[in-house]
Amino acid sequence: MADLSVSVVSAAREVWSGEARQLVARTTEGEIGILPGHEPLLGVLAAGEVRVTLADGSVVTANAEDGFLSVANDIVTVVARNAELAEA
Protein backbone atom coordinates (compact mmCIF):
# COMPACT_ATOMS: atom_id res chain seq x y z
CA MET A 1 0.00 0.00 0.00
CA ALA A 2 1.14 3.48 -0.74
CA ASP A 3 2.71 5.44 2.04
CA LEU A 4 1.34 8.53 3.66
CA SER A 5 3.07 11.74 2.79
CA VAL A 6 3.25 13.66 6.01
CA SER A 7 4.21 17.22 6.77
CA VAL A 8 4.25 18.92 10.12
CA VAL A 9 4.26 22.69 9.88
CA SER A 10 4.31 25.43 12.50
CA ALA A 11 3.56 29.12 12.02
CA ALA A 12 7.22 29.96 11.53
CA ARG A 13 8.51 27.04 9.47
CA GLU A 14 8.09 23.48 8.22
CA VAL A 15 9.09 21.25 11.10
CA TRP A 16 9.19 17.87 9.43
CA SER A 17 8.08 16.26 6.21
CA GLY A 18 8.47 12.86 4.61
CA GLU A 19 6.93 9.49 3.88
CA ALA A 20 5.39 7.51 6.69
CA ARG A 21 3.47 4.29 7.32
CA GLN A 22 1.32 5.49 10.16
CA LEU A 23 0.54 8.65 12.10
CA VAL A 24 -0.99 9.02 15.53
CA ALA A 25 -2.21 12.39 16.75
CA ARG A 26 -4.32 13.69 19.56
CA THR A 27 -7.45 15.60 18.63
CA THR A 28 -9.90 17.20 21.02
CA GLU A 29 -11.92 13.97 20.85
CA GLY A 30 -9.03 11.67 21.68
CA GLU A 31 -6.17 9.94 19.92
CA ILE A 32 -6.59 9.13 16.27
CA GLY A 33 -4.47 6.85 14.12
CA ILE A 34 -4.12 7.47 10.42
CA LEU A 35 -3.15 4.70 7.99
CA PRO A 36 -2.84 4.96 4.21
CA GLY A 37 -6.25 5.05 2.58
CA HIS A 38 -7.89 6.96 5.40
CA GLU A 39 -10.96 8.94 4.47
CA PRO A 40 -10.58 12.71 4.16
CA LEU A 41 -10.61 14.20 7.60
CA LEU A 42 -10.23 17.53 9.28
CA GLY A 43 -9.74 17.51 13.01
CA VAL A 44 -8.87 20.01 15.69
CA LEU A 45 -5.67 19.15 17.53
CA ALA A 46 -5.41 19.08 21.28
CA ALA A 47 -2.04 19.77 22.85
CA GLY A 48 -0.03 16.61 22.71
CA GLU A 49 2.28 14.36 20.77
CA VAL A 50 2.13 13.53 17.11
CA ARG A 51 3.84 10.19 16.47
CA VAL A 52 4.87 9.36 12.94
CA THR A 53 5.96 5.80 12.16
CA LEU A 54 8.29 5.70 9.20
CA ALA A 55 8.55 2.91 6.64
CA ASP A 56 11.56 1.42 8.41
CA GLY A 57 9.69 1.27 11.69
CA SER A 58 11.42 4.15 13.42
CA VAL A 59 9.26 6.76 15.11
CA VAL A 60 9.46 10.54 14.84
CA THR A 61 7.70 12.42 17.61
CA ALA A 62 6.65 16.04 17.52
CA ASN A 63 4.88 18.18 20.07
CA ALA A 64 2.09 20.20 18.60
CA GLU A 65 -0.55 22.45 20.02
CA ASP A 66 -3.15 24.88 18.81
CA GLY A 67 -3.79 23.63 15.34
CA PHE A 68 -5.48 21.03 13.21
CA LEU A 69 -4.94 17.90 11.22
CA SER A 70 -6.01 17.38 7.65
CA VAL A 71 -6.03 14.14 5.68
CA ALA A 72 -6.85 13.89 1.98
CA ASN A 73 -5.62 11.48 -0.67
CA ASP A 74 -2.98 10.06 1.67
CA ILE A 75 -1.54 13.51 2.24
CA VAL A 76 -1.48 14.29 5.92
CA THR A 77 -0.81 17.80 7.13
CA VAL A 78 -0.40 18.64 10.78
CA VAL A 79 -0.72 22.39 11.13
CA ALA A 80 -0.02 23.90 14.52
CA ARG A 81 0.88 27.37 15.65
CA ASN A 82 3.50 25.89 17.94
CA ALA A 83 5.12 22.68 16.85
CA GLU A 84 8.54 21.21 17.35
CA LEU A 85 10.25 17.87 17.15
CA ALA A 86 10.61 16.13 20.48
CA GLU A 87 14.11 14.99 21.38
CA ALA A 88 14.27 11.26 20.82
Next chain:
Amino acid sequence: MGAQLRVYRQKIKTAQTTKKITRAMELIAASRIQKALQRVHASGPYSRAVTRAVSAVATYSNVDHILTTEPETSERAAVLVFCSDRGLAGAFNANVLRETEELASLLRSQGKEVVYYLVGRKSVGYFTFRKRAYEQSWVGGTDSPDPDTAAEIGRALVDRFVQPTSEGGVDEIHIVYNRFVSMLTQAPEVVRLLPLEVVEGVEEPGEKEILPLYEFEPEVDNVLDALLPVYIESRIFNAMLQSAASKQAATQKAMKSASDNADKLIRDYTRLANNARQAEITQQISEIVGGADALSSAK
Protein backbone atom coordinates in the same frame (compact mmCIF):
# COMPACT_ATOMS: atom_id res chain seq x y z
CA MET B 1 40.27 81.48 -0.28
CA GLY B 2 37.37 83.22 -1.99
CA ALA B 3 33.95 83.22 -0.37
CA GLN B 4 32.32 81.42 -3.26
CA LEU B 5 34.90 78.66 -3.34
CA ARG B 6 34.42 78.11 0.40
CA VAL B 7 30.64 77.74 -0.06
CA TYR B 8 31.13 75.13 -2.76
CA ARG B 9 33.63 73.20 -0.64
CA GLN B 10 31.11 73.18 2.23
CA LYS B 11 28.38 71.84 -0.03
CA ILE B 12 30.66 69.08 -1.30
CA LYS B 13 31.44 68.08 2.30
CA THR B 14 27.74 67.96 3.14
CA ALA B 15 26.92 65.81 0.15
CA GLN B 16 29.79 63.46 1.01
CA THR B 17 28.63 63.04 4.60
CA THR B 18 25.04 62.41 3.53
CA LYS B 19 26.25 59.88 0.99
CA LYS B 20 28.08 57.96 3.70
CA ILE B 21 24.87 57.70 5.69
CA THR B 22 22.65 56.69 2.79
CA ARG B 23 25.23 54.16 1.59
CA ALA B 24 25.32 52.59 5.05
CA MET B 25 21.51 52.44 5.17
CA GLU B 26 21.45 50.86 1.73
CA LEU B 27 23.82 48.12 2.85
CA ILE B 28 21.90 47.49 6.06
CA ALA B 29 18.63 47.20 4.15
CA ALA B 30 20.24 44.85 1.63
CA SER B 31 21.39 42.51 4.37
CA ARG B 32 18.01 42.60 6.09
CA ILE B 33 16.06 41.76 2.93
CA GLN B 34 17.56 38.29 2.87
CA LYS B 35 16.51 37.62 6.43
CA ALA B 36 13.01 38.98 5.86
CA LEU B 37 12.65 36.90 2.69
CA GLN B 38 13.76 33.77 4.49
CA ARG B 39 10.98 34.34 7.00
CA VAL B 40 8.45 34.81 4.21
CA HIS B 41 9.54 31.53 2.63
CA ALA B 42 9.66 29.70 5.95
CA SER B 43 6.10 30.67 6.76
CA GLY B 44 4.93 29.57 3.31
CA PRO B 45 4.13 25.91 4.13
CA TYR B 46 1.97 26.92 7.09
CA SER B 47 -0.10 29.49 5.27
CA ARG B 48 -0.43 27.17 2.24
CA ALA B 49 -1.61 24.32 4.46
CA VAL B 50 -4.09 26.55 6.26
CA THR B 51 -5.40 28.06 3.04
CA ARG B 52 -5.78 24.63 1.44
CA ALA B 53 -7.71 23.31 4.42
CA VAL B 54 -9.99 26.34 4.53
CA SER B 55 -10.69 26.18 0.81
CA ALA B 56 -11.36 22.46 1.09
CA VAL B 57 -13.87 22.97 3.85
CA ALA B 58 -15.52 25.92 2.16
CA THR B 59 -15.72 24.08 -1.16
CA TYR B 60 -16.56 20.52 -0.18
CA SER B 61 -19.00 21.01 2.63
CA ASN B 62 -22.37 22.67 2.77
CA VAL B 63 -22.28 24.32 6.12
CA ASP B 64 -23.65 27.65 7.13
CA HIS B 65 -21.08 29.31 9.26
CA ILE B 66 -20.89 32.95 10.15
CA LEU B 67 -17.39 33.20 8.75
CA THR B 68 -18.18 31.70 5.34
CA THR B 69 -21.62 33.05 4.53
CA GLU B 70 -22.04 36.39 2.87
CA PRO B 71 -24.25 38.69 4.96
CA GLU B 72 -27.32 39.97 3.18
CA THR B 73 -26.61 43.57 3.96
CA SER B 74 -23.19 44.89 4.72
CA GLU B 75 -23.14 48.07 6.73
CA ARG B 76 -19.69 48.31 8.21
CA ALA B 77 -16.28 47.27 6.92
CA ALA B 78 -12.99 47.05 8.75
CA VAL B 79 -9.82 47.98 6.89
CA LEU B 80 -6.50 46.78 8.26
CA VAL B 81 -3.59 48.87 6.97
CA PHE B 82 0.01 47.66 7.03
CA CYS B 83 2.58 50.45 7.06
CA SER B 84 6.11 50.53 8.43
CA ASP B 85 7.42 52.12 11.61
CA ARG B 86 10.04 54.19 9.85
CA GLY B 87 10.10 56.18 6.66
CA LEU B 88 13.01 56.59 4.24
CA ALA B 89 11.50 53.97 2.01
CA GLY B 90 10.39 55.95 -1.00
CA ALA B 91 6.73 55.60 -1.84
CA PHE B 92 6.31 52.49 0.32
CA ASN B 93 3.90 53.97 2.85
CA ALA B 94 2.34 56.47 0.46
CA ASN B 95 1.32 53.64 -1.88
CA VAL B 96 -0.43 51.70 0.85
CA LEU B 97 -2.17 54.78 2.19
CA ARG B 98 -3.32 55.85 -1.25
CA GLU B 99 -4.70 52.37 -1.88
CA THR B 100 -6.45 52.56 1.49
CA GLU B 101 -8.10 55.86 0.58
CA GLU B 102 -9.31 54.40 -2.70
CA LEU B 103 -10.73 51.35 -0.97
CA ALA B 104 -12.37 53.51 1.69
CA SER B 105 -14.10 55.75 -0.85
CA LEU B 106 -15.25 52.69 -2.78
CA LEU B 107 -16.72 51.18 0.38
CA ARG B 108 -18.35 54.45 1.32
CA SER B 109 -19.91 54.75 -2.11
CA GLN B 110 -21.48 51.35 -1.46
CA GLY B 111 -23.00 52.81 1.67
CA LYS B 112 -20.69 51.15 4.16
CA GLU B 113 -19.11 52.70 7.19
CA VAL B 114 -15.34 52.24 7.31
CA VAL B 115 -13.49 51.32 10.49
CA TYR B 116 -9.70 51.50 10.44
CA TYR B 117 -7.20 49.24 12.13
CA LEU B 118 -3.60 50.35 11.74
CA VAL B 119 -0.25 48.61 11.86
CA GLY B 120 2.97 50.63 11.90
CA ARG B 121 3.83 54.06 13.22
CA LYS B 122 3.62 55.73 9.80
CA SER B 123 -0.05 54.92 9.32
CA VAL B 124 -0.86 56.10 12.85
CA GLY B 125 0.99 59.35 12.11
CA TYR B 126 -0.98 59.79 8.89
CA PHE B 127 -4.28 59.39 10.72
CA THR B 128 -3.48 61.51 13.76
CA PHE B 129 -2.10 64.32 11.61
CA ARG B 130 -5.42 64.44 9.74
CA LYS B 131 -7.31 64.08 13.01
CA ARG B 132 -9.12 61.02 11.76
CA ALA B 133 -10.45 58.32 14.01
CA TYR B 134 -9.14 54.78 13.99
CA GLU B 135 -10.20 51.82 16.04
CA GLN B 136 -6.98 50.25 17.17
CA SER B 137 -3.31 50.36 16.28
CA TRP B 138 -0.21 48.23 16.69
CA VAL B 139 3.13 49.98 16.46
CA GLY B 140 6.71 48.85 16.82
CA GLY B 141 8.13 45.63 15.51
CA THR B 142 7.11 45.95 11.87
CA ASP B 143 10.68 45.10 10.91
CA SER B 144 10.54 41.69 12.55
CA PRO B 145 6.91 40.61 12.73
CA ASP B 146 5.92 38.49 15.67
CA PRO B 147 3.32 35.69 15.35
CA ASP B 148 1.88 36.77 18.71
CA THR B 149 1.10 40.23 17.35
CA ALA B 150 -0.57 38.62 14.34
CA ALA B 151 -2.62 36.49 16.72
CA GLU B 152 -3.62 39.57 18.70
CA ILE B 153 -4.70 41.45 15.58
CA GLY B 154 -6.55 38.39 14.31
CA ARG B 155 -8.42 38.01 17.58
CA ALA B 156 -9.41 41.67 17.65
CA LEU B 157 -10.76 41.49 14.10
CA VAL B 158 -12.57 38.18 14.46
CA ASP B 159 -14.16 39.37 17.72
CA ARG B 160 -15.41 42.46 15.97
CA PHE B 161 -16.62 40.35 13.06
CA VAL B 162 -18.74 37.98 15.13
CA GLN B 163 -20.41 40.90 16.94
CA PRO B 164 -23.85 41.73 15.57
CA THR B 165 -23.83 44.75 13.28
CA SER B 166 -26.31 46.59 15.48
CA GLU B 167 -23.80 46.47 18.35
CA GLY B 168 -20.97 47.87 16.29
CA GLY B 169 -19.66 44.70 14.68
CA VAL B 170 -18.22 44.72 11.18
CA ASP B 171 -19.50 42.75 8.19
CA GLU B 172 -16.34 42.72 6.13
CA ILE B 173 -12.62 42.73 6.76
CA HIS B 174 -10.17 44.04 4.19
CA ILE B 175 -6.40 44.24 4.40
CA VAL B 176 -4.06 46.57 2.53
CA TYR B 177 -0.37 45.74 2.38
CA ASN B 178 2.70 45.82 0.16
CA ARG B 179 3.29 42.47 -1.50
CA PHE B 180 6.88 41.56 -2.23
CA VAL B 181 7.02 40.84 -5.95
CA SER B 182 10.74 41.15 -6.50
CA MET B 183 13.68 43.16 -5.20
CA LEU B 184 12.65 45.96 -7.54
CA THR B 185 8.88 45.76 -7.36
CA GLN B 186 6.58 45.90 -4.39
CA ALA B 187 2.92 46.09 -5.23
CA PRO B 188 0.32 47.47 -2.85
CA GLU B 189 -2.46 44.94 -2.60
CA VAL B 190 -6.01 44.94 -1.27
CA VAL B 191 -7.49 41.63 -0.15
CA ARG B 192 -10.87 40.93 1.35
CA LEU B 193 -10.27 38.49 4.18
CA LEU B 194 -13.82 38.00 5.36
CA PRO B 195 -16.28 36.88 4.17
CA LEU B 196 -14.02 34.42 2.39
CA GLU B 197 -13.55 35.37 -1.19
CA VAL B 198 -10.41 33.96 -2.68
CA VAL B 199 -10.45 30.21 -2.77
CA GLU B 200 -6.97 29.36 -3.86
CA GLY B 201 -4.73 26.37 -3.72
CA VAL B 202 -7.40 23.72 -4.08
CA GLU B 203 -6.10 21.00 -6.32
CA GLU B 204 -8.56 20.00 -8.95
CA PRO B 205 -9.32 16.34 -8.46
CA GLY B 206 -8.31 14.12 -11.38
CA GLU B 207 -10.89 12.39 -13.52
CA LYS B 208 -10.97 9.12 -11.70
CA GLU B 209 -10.69 10.61 -8.26
CA ILE B 210 -13.74 11.33 -6.27
CA LEU B 211 -14.22 14.63 -4.49
CA PRO B 212 -13.00 14.25 -0.96
CA LEU B 213 -15.92 14.43 1.40
CA TYR B 214 -14.40 15.54 4.61
CA GLU B 215 -15.11 13.91 7.89
CA PHE B 216 -14.91 16.39 10.74
CA GLU B 217 -13.73 15.83 14.23
CA PRO B 218 -15.29 16.88 16.54
CA GLU B 219 -18.12 18.65 14.65
CA VAL B 220 -18.02 20.71 11.51
CA ASP B 221 -18.95 23.86 13.39
CA ASN B 222 -16.23 23.37 15.96
CA VAL B 223 -13.66 22.72 13.25
CA LEU B 224 -14.64 25.89 11.42
CA ASP B 225 -14.64 27.82 14.67
CA ALA B 226 -11.10 26.71 15.29
CA LEU B 227 -9.91 26.86 11.70
CA LEU B 228 -11.02 30.28 10.53
CA PRO B 229 -9.32 32.36 13.21
CA VAL B 230 -6.15 30.42 12.41
CA TYR B 231 -6.63 31.22 8.75
CA ILE B 232 -7.17 34.93 9.43
CA GLU B 233 -4.15 34.99 11.66
CA SER B 234 -1.94 33.28 9.12
CA ARG B 235 -3.06 35.68 6.39
CA ILE B 236 -2.31 38.62 8.69
CA PHE B 237 1.08 37.21 9.64
CA ASN B 238 1.87 36.61 6.00
CA ALA B 239 0.91 40.20 5.16
CA MET B 240 3.16 41.43 7.97
CA LEU B 241 6.11 39.41 6.68
CA GLN B 242 5.54 40.50 3.08
CA SER B 243 5.28 44.08 4.23
CA ALA B 244 8.51 43.82 6.23
CA ALA B 245 10.40 42.39 3.27
CA SER B 246 8.94 45.01 0.93
CA LYS B 247 9.92 47.76 3.33
CA GLN B 248 13.55 46.65 3.31
CA ALA B 249 13.58 46.40 -0.47
CA ALA B 250 11.97 49.83 -0.79
CA THR B 251 14.50 51.30 1.65
CA GLN B 252 17.35 49.80 -0.30
CA LYS B 253 16.04 51.25 -3.53
CA ALA B 254 15.40 54.68 -2.00
CA MET B 255 18.84 54.80 -0.38
CA LYS B 256 20.52 53.66 -3.58
CA SER B 257 19.00 56.54 -5.49
CA ALA B 258 19.87 58.91 -2.64
CA SER B 259 23.52 57.82 -2.86
CA ASP B 260 23.44 58.22 -6.63
CA ASN B 261 22.01 61.71 -6.29
CA ALA B 262 24.71 62.59 -3.76
CA ASP B 263 27.33 61.41 -6.27
CA LYS B 264 25.84 63.65 -8.92
CA LEU B 265 25.75 66.62 -6.53
CA ILE B 266 29.37 66.08 -5.55
CA ARG B 267 30.41 65.97 -9.22
CA ASP B 268 28.46 69.13 -10.07
CA TYR B 269 29.77 71.09 -7.10
CA THR B 270 33.34 69.96 -7.72
CA ARG B 271 33.09 71.39 -11.24
CA LEU B 272 31.65 74.65 -9.91
CA ALA B 273 34.36 74.83 -7.26
CA ASN B 274 37.07 74.28 -9.89
CA ASN B 275 35.53 77.05 -11.96
CA ALA B 276 35.50 79.40 -8.99
CA ARG B 277 39.13 78.56 -8.15
CA GLN B 278 40.21 79.18 -11.74
CA ALA B 279 38.29 82.48 -11.82
CA GLU B 280 40.00 83.52 -8.62
CA ILE B 281 43.47 82.71 -9.98
CA THR B 282 42.71 84.54 -13.22
CA GLN B 283 41.55 87.54 -11.28
CA GLN B 284 44.68 87.53 -9.13
CA ILE B 285 46.95 87.33 -12.19
CA SER B 286 45.18 90.21 -13.91
CA GLU B 287 45.40 92.24 -10.71
CA ILE B 288 49.16 91.63 -10.52
CA VAL B 289 49.66 92.40 -14.20
CA GLY B 290 47.49 95.49 -13.97
CA GLY B 291 49.35 96.65 -10.85
CA ALA B 292 52.76 96.14 -12.51
CA ASP B 293 51.59 98.03 -15.60
CA ALA B 294 50.38 100.90 -13.49
CA LEU B 295 53.72 101.03 -11.61
CA SER B 296 55.86 100.96 -14.78
CA SER B 297 53.77 103.62 -16.58
CA ALA B 298 53.91 105.89 -13.50
CA LYS B 299 57.71 106.29 -13.79
